[in-house]
Amino acid sequence: MDLALSESAGSGSPRFSSHHDIPAPRLARSILLVVLACFAVVIFLDVLAEHPSPHAVPWCAVALVAAVALQMQHSSPAATRWSLTRRTISLGLQALVTYLPLLVIKQEWGGMxxxxxxxxxxLVPGALAWLLFAAVVLSILVPGIVLSLDTLDVVYLSLSTTVIGLIVYGLSRLSTLVAELIAAREDLARLAVVRERLRFASDLHDLLGFNLSAITLKSELAHRLVGAQPERARGEISEILDISRQALADVRGVAHGYRRLSLATEAHHIQAALTSARITTQIDFRHGALSPQADTVLAIVLREAATNVLRHSKATRCRIATAVIGNVKGRIRLSVRNNGVAARHSAPRTVGGTGLASLTDRLSAMHGTLTAGVTDTEEFELVVEVPSQADQRAVRQWTAASQDTTVA
Structure with missing residues (x-):
């Protein structure tokens, strides 16, 4: 899955794009191998330039190959999971390959x-690694002193050991980090797909639940009226067609990640549907202007509440009301109260873990709250509070929680 995350401008929501700008782990390993091989070739050429004895040349070649092979093993991501015993043995072998050739090849081998x-x-954890690193650098001074090398040659050997060690460490860590980054991005891509599936399921439940319940209700009513009151039955069928068209539009909105709803419009449709179910519905809206996010989430809440009234109660009356809490820039409270619910039910049932749980997640992104339960009068009441005008942080969180994640 060739995906990568980036930030969408102005929304803070994750977007996916190609990560061809990131080297693949195999390429990073290849770069490391080429660098190590080049270092080995340079050292081999330095040895040949000093005209060593014929029997020293093949031993030098074997030692160089062994050193590069051991280094590639130490630079692999799997080396971090080695046991302490294996690390100690492997470092011991590399120490032999490093120091024994000095007896024959002398200072030209010092760079190894x-x-x-x-x-x-x-391979060594914590601060001990840097202490041993310094010990290796200082150890290369011993051959220089024994061989009575010039001070500049001794300094050159120490600096080259330091630089080569840091380059090897940096390239090895880079190779490991590239592999970890690619794996992390693939995990994020899979998580984004899961989140998109959850969003789609949640939206289908929140947006279509009421419409499907209303279609079922009106279809049953039209079926009963078709013989006795054909004109009224035709009116119910006409409303079924309107609701079906709205449901189709909602499905398209879910598929495209765009779901701008109006609380006032939803309240009008819900009042008509509840009235058809012989539920006396009172609407008392006392709120001012709403942000698009607040308007949409309150409309979704109202749909879910009306769906629960139709499915899970034997209500004869329902009251839908809004009120402003605090000052003009305060919060909006939406309450939906209906009778016909037994006192033993603390909350309406949900389908497949969605319903009120899904609404709670949406409201959290808006800094909103949801409470639901049976009152002392054995009426069920759902109360939601949201900011009337969402701030920019809330807008970004809403976008991340409710808009779709594009996979490219």
Whole structure:
């Protein structure tokens, strides 16, 4: 899955794009191998330039191959999971490959200590790694002193060991980080797909639940009226068609991630549907202007509440009301109260874990709250509070929680 995350401008919501700008783990490993091989070739050429004895050349080649092979093992991501015993043995072998050739090849071999210094940083944990790194760098001073090398040559060997060790460590860590980054982005891509599926399921429940309940109710009513009151039956069928068209529009909105709803419009449709079910419905709206996010989430809440009234109660009356809490820029409270609910039910049932749980998640993104329960008068009441004018942080959180994640 060739996906990568980036931030969508102005929304803070994750977007996915191609990550061809990030080197693949295999490419990163190949770069590391080429760098190590080039270092080994340079050292081999330095050895040949000093005209060593014929029997020293093949031993030098074997030692270089062994050093590069051990270093590639130490630089692999799997090396971080090695046991302490295996790390100690492997570092011991690399130390032998590093120091024994000095007896024959002498100062031209001194640069190979950089491989050992890099391996120490990769395999030894904590501050001990840097102490051993310094010990390896200082150890290369011993051959220089024994061989009575010039001060500049000794400094050159120490600096080259330090630089090579840091380069080996940096490239090895880069290779590991590239692999971890690719794996993390693939995990994020899978999580985004899961979140999109949850969003789609939640939206289908929240947006279509009421429409489907209303269609069922009106279809049953039209079926009963078709013989006795054909004109009224035709009117109910006409309303069924309108609701079906609205449901189709809602499905398209869910598919495209766009769901701008109006609380006033939903209240009008819900009042008509509840009236058809012989539920006396009173609407008392006392709120001012709403932000698009608040208007949409309150409309969704009202749909869910009306769906529960139709499905899970034997209501004969329902009251829908809004009120402003605090000052003009305060919060809006929406309450839906209906009778016909037994006192033993603390909340209406939900379908597949959605319903009120889904609404709670939506409201959390808006800094809103939801409470529901049976009152002392054995009426069920659902109360929601949201900011009337969402701030920019709430808008971004709403967008991240409710808008779709685009997968490219």
């Amino acid at each position: 200590a950089g491989f050992l210094a890099g391996s120490v940083l990769l």
